[in-house]
Amino acid sequence: MNSRVWKAHWSGALAAAAALLLTGAGAGAAVADPAPGAGTTTATANGTAVGWRALGLAVSPEGTKAYVVAADRAGARTPVALRTVDLRSGAVVAELPLAEDGAAGRPVVSQDGRRLYVVVADRLVAVDTTTGTVLSRTPAPEQPRPAGWTPGALTGLAVSPDGSKVYAGQYGPAADGQGVLPGRVLVFGADRGAFTGALPLRGHGVNGLALQAGGAAAYVATDLGVEHLDTTTPVPTALRTVERLGAATELAASPDGLRLYALGAQASAGTGYAVNTGTDVARPLFTFANSPVDLHYVAVSPDGGRLYLLKDSWTPQASVLAYDTATDANLPGETLTGFGLDGVSAAAVAPGGHALLLAGIRGDGSYLRTVAL
Secondary structure, eight states, rough: OOOOOOOOOOOHHHHHHHHHHHHHOTTOOOOOEEEEEOBBBOEEETTTEEEEEEEEEEEEEESSSSEEEEEBBBTTTTTTTEEEEEEETEEEEEEEEEEESOOOOOOOOTEEEEEEEETTTTEEEEETTTEEEEEEEOOOOOOOOOTTBBOOOOOOOOOOOSSSEEEEEEEOEETTTTTEEOEEOOOOTTTTEEEEEEOOOSOSOOOEEEEEETTTTTEETTTTTEEEEEEESSEEEEEOOOOOOOOOOEEEEOOTEEEEEEOGEEETTTTEEEETTTTTTTEEEOOOOOOOOOOEEEETTTTOOOEEESSSSSTOOOOEEEEEETTBBBBGGOOOOOOSSSSEEEEEEEESSSSSEEEEETTEEEEEEEEOO
16 A cells, blocks of 8 residues: 655654644744643654553644643653643643543533633543633533443533534443443533433444534434434434434534544444435445454544545554545545554544644553644
8 A cells, every 4th residue: 555654753843843733834934932831842753752651632623732632651650731732832831630530531622712621531521722721521411321230421422513512422321240231411501501401312332523514403323223313402302213324433524514524433443434415325435355454543634535544553553544535435545654652542634634643552651743634
């Protein structure tokens, strides 16, 4: 397979090149001053150091900042922090503790860039990105379940275009040796800082969420298939199940709202699907012969012309595959490999579609890198 190999030399020249890719600014573009108490530039030969293990990554709407949720090591504890990286300088310019110990998911940012949301342990954490402060830490509302059963974990997040609502997936309750119950989609009111409703689903495992253009509809991936939801009501309404698509994990919507892309799970692991959002019928887009295959971070370019996904993420052989969305053809000449990392734990396409951000492990730490598309 032909590939474009990115060789990392994080010198000042490449940091400047990253600035041109992400902002379109000239060499005289101003670099933001570090926030009080923030660290200095941590760009090294490995990239920008972001902690012990990067858990999730999001990019600001204007493409000048990356928000990395990372776990650190403190004895037997793993504190979780949010680190803001100025992509023009490669500097960590702000750091916000999120939890003294625990796990976290992938963050999402509102379209105006003023709010960031991330699941930390059993709580939805809301962050004001302008002040770098935590606005709320809200536990999921009580989940109906038999005595002794464990509530389901919060999973995928999506923010409505106007920023007024956050949709959160939640696994169903479970009990060792007794079984599982269906999960649900929760609605969080951003202004109220509280959960305001819940939609029960058929499946137990609730994974990725994707909003269509305009936010009038959403799709949620579960272990029983992909559900199409009407989000024009205060609490979403289930419309129908996507046909010809079983268990799924991650979703991505095209910018024009006409297509949804899904990664299959269980018996369909290693297969990607394209869904016609007008008919809610899925068809296979690709299937790897040696399934199951480690596929993650499906994303569509801002112009809708490319579909990207990360393959073999937890290995030094991690690669980003590209597909032409007009022809469904794989584009081997646009495959990205050779990131110089022991594994990639998070990825995001920058606004404008000219760069890919990767966070991954190298030795005893995690690093953020910018890759030209």
